[in-house]
Amino acid sequence: MSEVRDLQVPSGREPLSAVLRGPGELTLERRPRAPLRPWEVRIRVGLVGVCGTDRALLSGALATRYPLVPGHEFVGEVIEVGDPRDAAWLGRRVCADINNTCLSRRRAAPCRACRLALPHHCQRRDVTGIHEAAGAFAEELVAPAANLFAVPDSVSDLRAMFCEPLAAALAAFERAPVGPGDVVVVLGAGRLGALIAAVARRRGADVLAVGRSPRKLARCLALDCGELVRVDDPALSLRARVDARTEGLGADVVVEATGAPEGLLRAQELVRPRGTIVLKTTCGLPSGFDLTRAVVDEVTLVGSRCGAFADALELLARDPLPVESLVEETYPLREVARALERAGEVFKVAVRVGPDA
Ligand SMILES: [Zn+2]
Ligand SMILES: [Zn+2]
Incomplete structure (x- = not known):
């Protein structure tokens, strides 16, 4: 205690x-x-x-x-x-x-x-x-x-x-609207991420809520946050799960709510060309963010607060x-x-x- x-x-x-x-x-x-x-x-x-x-x-x-x-x-x-x-x-x-x-x-x-x-x-x-x-x-x-x-x-x-x-969770989809048929990944299924995932589910999207702690992921069960995934699940990688849903193209929207700079790198690995990454955490740019890929994939980065x-x-x-x-x-x-x-x-x-x- x-x-x-x-x-x-x-x-x-x-x-x-x-x-x-x-x-x-x-x-x-x-x-x-x-x-x-x-x-x-x-x-x-x-x-x-x-x-x-x-x-x-x-x-x-x-x-x-x-x-x-x-x-x-x-x-x-x-x-x-x-x-x-x-x-x-x-x-x-x-x-x-x-x-x-x-x-x-x-x-x-x-x-x-x-x-x-x-x-x-x-x-x-x-x-x-x-x-x-x-x-x-x-x-x-x-x-x-x-x-x-x-x-x-x-x-x-x-x-x-x-x-x-x-x-704040609703605001995540203000400039990146989601609906049925969309594949949405929420990175960081914590206090805010769980609400974001629940909102996306209620809009009809196919949602993957990704977290580190099995205990926290278990809390998300009550809300219907979509499929709950451990970020380091050895059975099936996150990208493989997204690929299975999108014919390998990538997720339509990835919400970064991990509170860690590395979250943005993971978001870039998962988002599809012309897809949107919604940034919910104010933690700075990670080293290794691939700007060239962001240009080639024509990815939209959206900041989101209140x-x-x-x-x-x-x-x-x-x-x-x-x-x-x-x-x-x-x-x-x-x-x-x-x-x-x-x-x-x-x-x-x-x-x-x-x-x-
Ligand atoms: Zn707060
Ligand atoms: Zn004013």
Whole structure:
């Protein structure tokens, strides 16, 4: 079991937050409530998912500006609004897009990206729990009202917690649409990869979900991620499996979600000419990527980051996709350090905030 010691919980009445003061330096602090600006609401956090980004922020592998309250996969309840015109949100269960943009702040002169309807690429954005905006490993957080999405009653907190990663999974196929007849390989069947594979299956594609850990692959069974394949399966190579489905041509779409630079090399081995490689991990270019082959095969490389919350919530409400079965362990906020550590071992970890925490 874990060697992580629980953090000291300071006394006081102000809301508790987990604060990253530097790489590896996580503390629990009580922070005074800042008054809301007119475009903001205050959310009492309910449940937060732990993801690889949180672990990368904690280790310092993903650079950010400190101090930072991490946590960006959350569901909570609106308890205060900065503008009385947003009063309808009070008491609503919500998720919130984590990109805080010119549009979120109702700026009179939005940046060019926002004017081009690319708000996720806002030139003045901050990102909740990741970059310059306090996140959800806290009893309360502040978000722009324009970023809120009401969670339907039929979607539990545990399912709603998957809104952000599921939106990111849907985004993988935004510029590389897949459907029946397509062969899709998802490299890295982990927290995000499993959702990506499940989305491709629901679009009717023939999916190979590839992972390293048999334990993690077993977790994917509940979601119907297609054929689950161990990357180093000695019985039949990955390329042979793809060839068998494609008359040796290669996969139509390969999604790289391994978190390792080598994943791109494998993706190139598997994709067909004029096929698409979707890049979901920000880990740099591996040495050995064959640019000549990329040109000759006319391969499309697509970067993919955040997705549409509305689509994710709609899917969670309509489709019984059992995302909640991916959660293996849940910890209270005061055990957030343990939660972050355990997320390196098990599939999905949740942090429950609130009175019973
Ligand atoms: Zn995440
Ligand atoms: Zn902008």
